[in-house]
Amino acid sequence: MTANLLPSATGELEFKGIGVSPGTALGPAFLLAAEDETVVEREITAAEVPRELQRFAEALAATREQIRDVQQRVRETLGAESATIFEAHLLVLEDRGFLDEVARSVQATRRNIEAVVRDVAPATRRRWKTWATITSGNGRWTCVTSGGA
Amino acid sequence: MNRFGIHARPAALFVKTANNFQSEIMVEKDGLKVPGKSIIGLLTLEGYQGAVIRITALGVDAAEALQALEELVRQKFFED
Numbered sequence: 001m002t003a004n005l006l007p008s009a010t011g012e013l014e015f016k017g018i019g020v021s022p023g024t025a026l027g028p029a030f031l032l033a034a035e036d037e038t039v040v041e042r043e044i045t046a047a048e049v050p051r052e053l054q055r056f057a058e059a060l061a062a063t064r065e066q067i068r069d070v071q072q073r074v075r076e077t078l079g080a081e082s083a084t085i086f087e088a089h090l091l092v093l094e095d096r097g098f099l100d101e102v103a104r105s106v107q108a109t110r111r112n113i114e115a116v117v118r119d120v121a122p123a124t125r126r127r128w129k130t131w132a133t134i135t136s137g138n139g140r141w142t143c144v145t146s147g148g149a
Numbered sequence: 150m151n152r153f154g155i156h157a158r159p160a161a162l163f164v165k166t167a168n169n170f171q172s173e174i175m176v177e178k179d180g181l182k183v184p185g186k187s188i189i190g191l192l193t194l195e196g197y198q199g200a201v202i203r204i205t206a207l208g209v210d211a212a213e214a215l216q217a218l219e220e221l222v223r224q225k226f227f228e229d
Contacts, residue, residue, distance in 0.1 A: 088157035091164050091188040098189055 041115035044106075052106050052113040059113075060093050067093075159226035160191040166221050172208025174218070185218070 044052060067089050075083035092098065098120070105116045167174045167185040174185030178200055183190030185204065194202070202222075206214040221227075 084161070085158050087161040087165070088188055088192075091161050095187050095189050097184065097187045 039114045039118045040112075042112050044110050044112055046110070049106055049110070052116075053103060056102060056106075056113045056117070064090060064093055157188075157192065160188055162226055163191055163218065163221060164188050166217050167214065169217070170206070170208070170210045170214035172206040172211045172214045174204065174206045174214055177203040177205070 067086055071083050071086035071090075074086065101120050102113075102116055105111075105120055106113060109116065163176075164186055175182050176185045176191060176194060177183075178194045181194060183193055185191070185206075204215060204218050204222075206212075206218075208214070
């Protein structure tokens with residue numbers, strides 16, 4: 001997505017990209033993530049595996065709560081239809097393939113859950129479409145979802 | 150397929166519909182086969198309008214599952 005942010009003589013903003021739905025455009029998402037976000041990796045014993053899986057379950061529950069929060073705010077500001085997009089995000093937290101791969105990997109590689117998710121998630125993230133929507137009319141960007149490169 | 154292909158919203162609707170059934174559901178496109186109850190799997194397929202997908206179901210409620218999913222696709226995910 002490219003945008004000519006200098007208004008033309010008519011005051012219009014020009015956006016170039018692939019439209020995927022009315023008022024929506026496809027483009028690279030701006031991933032808002034701290035660059036110095038590093039995951040400490042450590043080895044764990046077989047006895048620690050259940051505890052790591054428990055921490056993962058707790059993190060999933062917290063994430064679910066956060067997404068529902070965002071969903072609720074979007075519902076209030078942009079409407080119910082826009083908010084349904086977050087059903088997809090919620091379903092990722094229930095994706096058997098992803099969850100099983102994380103659990104399998106904790107067992108197999110005996111590493112802490114953060115390191116395992118860090119390695120399993122990119123393969124998953126790569127498959128995610130990234131896009132941003134432009135609320136039609138005022139040319140304001142609203143990032144709906146973002147994935148990794 | 151609706152005119153926007155299988156994106157997050159319709160994919161979520163597909164998974165939610167598939168989850169209503171016990172049967173194992175698979176979706177296939179261009180030789181790539183993914184579980185129909187996996188949102189990540191469906192997004193991997195990168196469906197687009199006009200794409201041909203094959204849905205298979207195996208289990209006690211396979212016929213009902215296929216009927217519901219076919220209806221969803223036929224109705225273009227209720228998006229158009």
